Amino acid sequence: DAGVIQSPRHEVTEMGQEVTLRCKPISGHNSLFWYRQTMMRGLELLIYFNNNVPIDDSGMPEDRFSAKMPNASFSTLKIQPSEPRDSAVYFCASSLQGLDLRAFFGQGTRLTVV
């Protein structure tokens, strides 16, 4: 398996623009997570999907952020409008629900909003 695949790897956009990050989880995994990593706040869980259903979005910073998972093999995280403080590395991770629950992370998308 290729692992969790994210695109794009790098994104530079201007403040106010819409940004869409994409994720393909590991085949067969039924849990998907979006994390954000910054120097100041470390790794933060933004949203958690189980079987394509959003279970916990309490980490989504504000209404500018939205996430979807239309099927088991694809998820998006959208920021509209983007702001400079959204600059961070965004990771998607997937896992198979069970005792282990180990999350496998994608390579991340480094977002810079100027």
Add this chain to the structure above:
Amino acid sequence: ELKVEQNPLFLSMQEGKNYTIYCNYSTTSDRLYWYRQDPGKSLESLFVLLSNGAVKQEGRLMASLDTKARLSTLHITAAVHDLSATYFCAVVRNDYKLSFGAGTTVTVRA
């Protein structure tokens, strides 16, 4: 709220010596994970510790879990340069949420 504290946050290691990273967490959990992150890279799973007293070893790394003390340790034996990275511990809450520590940045010098 579950808090996960790692120490030290920065660790300069000398090649060939032994070191320990500590991970304390504030509420009950019986699953703890250790991850490694190289600069600019993703997080790589190192260990999953599922029960009190669990010990896992891989090469020069050994992780253990004491759920009663709410403490996990990552022991590094005879440090080598390729162990330079940031190491995170993470604790599960509500059966799915991983709460991460701040990370320990390890630099191994000759």
